[in-house]
Amino acid sequence: MAKHEVTFPVTDPQEILKLRAGDEVTVQGHIIGIRDRTQIRIFDQGVEPPMDLAGAFLLHTAPGVRKLDDGRYEKVCIGTTTSARMVRFTEPLGAQYGVRAICGKGGFPDDAIEPMQRLGMVYFAIVGGAAALETTQIEEIEEVAWEELMPECLWKFRVKDFGPLTVGIDAHGNSLYHDVQARAQEKLKELYARL
Amino acid sequence: MSTVAVDLRQTVEDAAAHLYVWALKDIPQDLRDALVAAQQRETSVPGKRVLDTIVKNVQVADDQNNLVCQDTGIAVYTCRVGEHFPLHPAKIYEALYAGTERATLEHPLRSNAVHTITRENTGANVGYRLPIVHWEFIPDWDGLDVKCVPKGSGSENMSFLKMCVPADGVKGIKQFVLESIVGAGGKPCPPGIVGVGIGGSADYAMYLAKEAIARPIGTRNADPHVAKLEEELFGLLNETGIGPMGLGGDVTVLNCHIEHADTHMTLNPVAVNYQCWAARRASAHVAPDGSVEFDREA
Numbered sequence: 001m002a003k004h005e006v007t008f009p010v011t012d013p014q015e016i017l018k019l020r021a022g023d024e025v026t027v028q029g030h031i032i033g034i035r036d037r038t039q040i041r042i043f044d045q046g047v048e049p050p051m052d053l054a055g056a057f058l059l060h061t062a063p064g065v066r067k068l069d070d071g072r073y074e075k076v077c078i079g080t081t082t083s084a085r086m087v088r089f090t091e092p093l094g095a096q097y098g099v100r101a102i103c104g105k106g107g108f109p110d111d112a113i114e115p116m117q118r119l120g121m122v123y124f125a126i127v128g129g130a131a132a133l134e135t136t137q138i139e140e141i142e143e144v145a146w147e148e149l150m151p152e153c154l155w156k157f158r159v160k161d162f163g164p165l166t167v168g169i170d171a172h173g174n175s176l177y178h179d180v181q182a183r184a185q186e187k188l189k190e191l192y193a194r195l
Numbered sequence: 196m197s198t199v200a201v202d203l204r205q206t207v208e209d210a211a212a213h214l215y216v217w218a219l220k221d222i223p224q225d226l227r228d229a230l231v232a233a234q235q236r237e238t239s240v241p242g243k244r245v246l247d248t249i250v251k252n253v254q255v256a257d258d259q260n261n262l263v264c265q266d267t268g269i270a271v272y273t274c275r276v277g278e279h280f281p282l283h284p285a286k287i288y289e290a291l292y293a294g295t296e297r298a299t300l301e302h303p304l305r306s307n308a309v310h311t312i313t314r315e316n317t318g319a320n321v322g323y324r325l326p327i328v329h330w331e332f333i334p335d336w337d338g339l340d341v342k343c344v345p346k347g348s349g350s351e352n353m354s355f356l357k358m359c360v361p362a363d364g365v366k367g368i369k370q371f372v373l374e375s376i377v378g379a380g381g382k383p384c385p386p387g388i389v390g391v392g393i394g395g396s397a398d399y400a401m402y403l404a405k406e407a408i409a410r411p412i413g414t415r416n417a418d419p420h421v422a423k424l425e426e427e428l429f430g431l432l433n434e435t436g437i438g439p440m441g442l443g444g445d446v447t448v449l450n451c452h453i454e455h456a457d458t459h460m461t462l463n464p465v466a467v468n469y470q471c472w473a474a475r476r477a478s479a480h481v482a483p484d485g486s487v488e489f490d491r492e493a
Binding site for chain 1 (some may be wrong): 240241244245248249251252253255256259262263264265266302303304305313316334347348349352366369370373374380381382383384416431434435436437438440441442443461471472492
């Protein structure tokens with residue numbers, strides 16, 4: 001299980017292809033915050049996102065923020081939400097907008113494995129709930145679009161040493177979640193026999 | 196009498212406002228100890244990475260006076276009201292509502308509360324039937340205990356109910372708890388506390404499961420039959436290999452707590468309510484003279 005540092009947005013597909021399920025990754029550069037209502041607006045209501053998502057790292061989040069007098073937002077507490085609710089957006093995010101990485105907590109079900117492999121995308125597992133630490137790794141909220149969806153807006157954050165993240169699903173068809181679940185289902189049979 | 200009632204209402208409101216923020220920032224010692232023990236016991240590489248991050252995060256929250264987790268949850272309170280406590284529960288509810296709202300706006304805390312159809316955010320973590328309060332009334336006592344349990348959605352979404360039949364027996368209960376936690380995988384932010392409610396009715400079983408997650412970690416039910424089941428399930432759940440954040444490992448749960456109620460001869464309900472690793476809770480003991488003792492460990 002190798003360790004990597006990746007700067008987003010990425011332009012070279014190799015940056016994603018070199019990552020393998022289980023690897024540890026630290027992220028630099030810019031990441032984009034997105035959540036249920038943001039993606040419902042893009043894909044179900046057909047509204048074009050006012051940010052470039054090519055090569056992007058998307059974070060499943062709805063940050064706690066404080067609005068300043070000049071209209072900018074200051075971070076209060078920024079953490080990560082459960083990804084599984086949003087799995088159906090994976091394919092269009094990659095195919096239509098060129099998103100390269102999706103980061104959240106709890107993993108994606110197996111539906112994400114094929115599109116991620118086909119489109120050269122990865123899923124990064126962050127530690128859900130570890131928001132105090134995550135907040136210190138977000139240097140600044142640089143842009144906010146769709147403020148009326150607060151807190152489920154489209155956010156642009158500048159990050160430093162964001163992580164450690166674990167590659168949960170890689171671009172080669174491997175998913176830690178699939179493997180853990182398969183082993184657990186086998187184990188359940190053994191446990192039931194003992195009850 | 197009316198003066199006392201007004202003052203106590205304000206006291207309870209102030210206590211609720213304090214408890215909500217305090218619970219979000221300063222997790223109980225028994226939880227801190229359980230997380231460190233889990234960190235030491237975990238052998239999988241991703242699992243260890245998760246637990247190292249969790250322990251570090253708790254420290255960062257302390258150092259920066261920040262929330263442990265950004266999900267400020269829905270505010271759930273459990274109230275134990277003495278029969279002689281001089282403020283009526285209707286006024287206690289008003290005070291908890293006002294305290295939750297005030298804490299949210301003053302801190303500020305992220306508001307999660309939305310209308311369930313329109314999904315419009317109410318802006319202050321209160322609303323119609325929010326916050327949620329569990330009541331218990333205690334004879335021959337004049338005090339009030341308020342416990343605030345901010346409940347995050349990641350874990351609350353992993354709630355499960357099965358109306359087992361009597362012929363399924365205790366084995367059916369065990370199987371359902373095991374399949375629920377394996378099915379939940381990494382979604383509820385494991386390792387957390389598995390709350391199980393058994394008996395009563397469908398709704399009451401889930402109510403009991405929520406009571407179970409609010410207990411200090413590793414406390415055991417007073418009924419030895421139930422306590423034995425807690426121990427057995429705790430061991431079995433940690434054999435599933437789901438691990439921290441569902442990435443595989445030795446520690447899937449910090450503990451398993453069960454609450455029970457007697458039930459109908461043809462019922463065997465089992466409810467599972469999950470509490471994430473950031474199992475936040477904070478309590479206040481309010482005396483009839485308005486003095487308040489805050490307590491992180493209750």
